[in-house]
Amino acid sequence: MPYSEFTIKQVKKEFGLTIIEDKALFEGVEPVRLDDSVLKKLDEYVPLALAVNTEKARSEFIIAYVLLELRAYLDTQVSLFSGIDFDVDKEKRLNGFCDFIISLSAEQFFLTSPVIALVEAKNENINAGIGQCLAEMVAARIFNEREGNTVESIYGVVTTGSVWKFLKLTGDEAGIDRKEYHIEQAGKIMGILAAMVKQVV
Template sequence: MSYSQFTLATVKKTFHLITSEEVDIFADISTLKCSDYLTETLQYNIPLALASNTEKARSEMIITPILIEARKQLNAGFNLFSGVEFDVEPDQGLTGYCDFILSRSPEKLFVAAPVVMLVEAKNENINNGLGQCVAEMVAAQLFNQREQNPITTIYGVVTTGTNWKFLKLTDYQVEIDLKEYYISEIDQILGILSAGIQN
């Protein structure tokens, strides 16, 4: 088993999680103003990515520029890993490749302190990606505990590039925001990403 094989129901049962599904869980988080550079980049890239309509195009043309923008605005306060293997607990299915990991650490060559796990929605179905995302969040939590990293909350994201859904894991409690944020709300998206990294 691997991260991608988990559904929300199976990950909840396997790891004895409690889920809370509410609207606007992240509504009070401050926005982060999008730069002119990112605005221009997205205006150019989004039509190309949507026309191609592949996960790879969305990843490269939409998601990656947004994550790099967050890194720039936070003065490189985290490191970004794309498509890396993250085997934490193979016996429990917490193994496989992660689309993106944001790590609150100066280490650039390996993941040292994961704080945000981001999953690209397969077939543009965000809800189907929730189980994989939560499994990766649980793995990040276990990893940080083993490494004695003082990180108490892991954030999660499932995105198509144009639609973004955010989650938060603290102890055994998973909060899932029922609201989806659209690319037109880029300042809110950047704000929530920033909060996940800095908290």
């Protein structure tokens, strides 16, 4: 069963998660001050992606660009993986391809310490992607436990490119932020992603 087939209800039941959905988890995170050049690129790329109006365009022109800027902001101390086969436990049906994974390592040739799972929302439906994202987060937690990585929380993102929703998994408690952030709040989005990597939120 690929990650994309999981619903929130299935993940909760199969992995014993407690779902928290009434908190603004990342409201207190300070926005990152983005360079004018980054904002200019977003002003160019976002309307283009929305005009083309395909998931591929949103992924290439918005999502990938934001993640590359995050990597640069963090002085390339994280690695980005796109479209990788993340088979963690087939018996638990935690297998399949992931849209993006951010790892707590500069090592780019192989995945070592996944900390953020990012899911591209299909048909611009954010809520439909949450189950998939939670399943990938559980898989990342299991992966880190096996590798002996000390990662207190695993984070998740479900995004259309223009709208971003954030999640947090600590132990068996899964928080789904009640707020959504729009790409016009790019500094805030970058701040949240950076805080996730630094494990300070």
